Amino acid sequence: MAASTFPIVNPATGALVLRLAADGPREVAARYARARGAQPRWAATPIRKRVAAIARFRELVVERTETLARTLTQEVGKPIRQSRNELKGLLARLDFFLDESARALREQKVYADAAQKLDERITHEPLGVIANISAWNYPYFVGSNVFIPALVAGNTVLYKPSEFATLTGRHIADLLHEAGVPDDVFVPVIGGGATGAALLRQPVDGVFFTGSYATGARIAASAGKRMIKVQLELGGKDPVYVCDDVDVKAAAAAVADGAFYNTGQSCCSVERIYVHEAIHDAFVEAFVAEVKTYALGDPLDETTYIGAITRRAQLDVLRRQVADARRKGASLLTGGSAIKRKGNWFAPTVLTEVDHSMLVMREESFGPIIGIQAVADDAAAVDLMNDTEYGLTAGVYTQDAARARRVLSRVHAGSVYWNCCDRVSPRLPWSGVKHSGIGLTLSTMGIQTFTRPKAWHLRNL
Secondary structure, eight states, rough: OOOOOEEOOTTTTEEEEEEEEOOHHHHHHHHHHHHHHHHHHHHHHHHHHHHHHHHHHHHHHHTTHHHHHHHHHHOOOOOHHHHHHHHHHHHHHHHHHHHHHEEEEEEEEEEEEETTTEEEEEEEESSEEEEOOOOSHHHHHHHHHHHHHHHHHEEEEHHHEOOGGGGHHHHHHHHHHHTTOOTTTTOOOSSSHHHHHHHHOOOSSEEESOOOHHHHHHHHHHHHHHHEEEEEEOOEEEEEEOTTTSSSHHHHHHHHHHHGGGGSTTTTTTEEEEEEEETHHHHHHHHHHTTTTBBBSTTSSSSSOOOOOEEEHHHHHHHHHHHHHHHTTOOOOOSBBBBSSSSBBBBBBBEEEEETSSSGGSSSSSSSSSEEEEEHHHHHHHHHHHSSOOOOOEEEEEEEEEEEHHHHHHOOOOOOEEEEOOOOOOOSSSEEGGGGEEEEEEEEHHHHHTTEEEEEEEOOO
């Protein structure tokens, strides 16, 4: 039987780049067997050698940044400068793992009683074989949060890049192998949803998934029966509240960038804006003026800020949200429709006079569209920020640090921001609450999450 194939399409032009063979159940099982067989040897490899391979991977990323950036731009539609930014940001993330992994994974002596000749220690043992089902919007960021600490901790990794970023996924695999990570230790699994489902049927020791809540819920239900480690980074409907004491123009520019960077296709993009009624009109005027400066066009053009929509199906989501909001009384200040040209394009869209009866304020948009709602005070803002099934990030813009802490302490989110947004740090855990997911990556906790702690009770008789 001939292998099934799937297309790689440039979302900016609609042109077919190439077709690739998808791994079927037999190929996936064979890849799992390779990873399972290699895991004990990799775990026995001294951590300094595992870290050295990642350091060489970093060097290769630096050497080939332009090639990697162009591939990423051509397959997901990300503006070229933003593709380079992702690769530049990857270096800082790698540096964190290179600097902190050995310390985070070292044996800990937590108690000693000389009289009883008793020691208590903790070691961190690798989970085993990890299934890493990654995302297309930031394949280097989202992927490296998982496969780098997983590899350093002694796991083998079955890595399925998104079918919308498969060429980037193959680059990642090639660079890791060239850097010294054995082929059977980091194993790419290529294909779409059917391939991912076949991967999840393998007896892996951990599943790390980035994607939709619906898919994540199915993965959690399946993995729960097997009692394996699960980490899910799912959707978000991330709010920002702009208080009445801000520099309006500066806040509008910052929040607009948080909403429209990467064409709004970021896990932590600003997706809802609440503005104190005292400055609402001035903020909206400055916000729309800022959005109208964003250049939309060829993602390979250095001046482009708004690129293509990666998944064509998302255009229908955006159209539906705009139509629903306008039907329920929202005002459309700019954009509001798909752009008629080859590829997948949607005009940057700003809606006001919105409320929580509207899809644009409740369902994930994942595109260049935003709703702005006036609020009377901080309490009203908090209530609206928490009125969601999601809880990934939330931000507050104010000159008053105590005010920001009061608001953010009441908001249900995994990450909170004061006078910033759409930001991830390798030093801080990345996690969500409610439908935004379970588990975490990043920080030293995100290194240890790829291990099982073993408790040692040692008595010297």
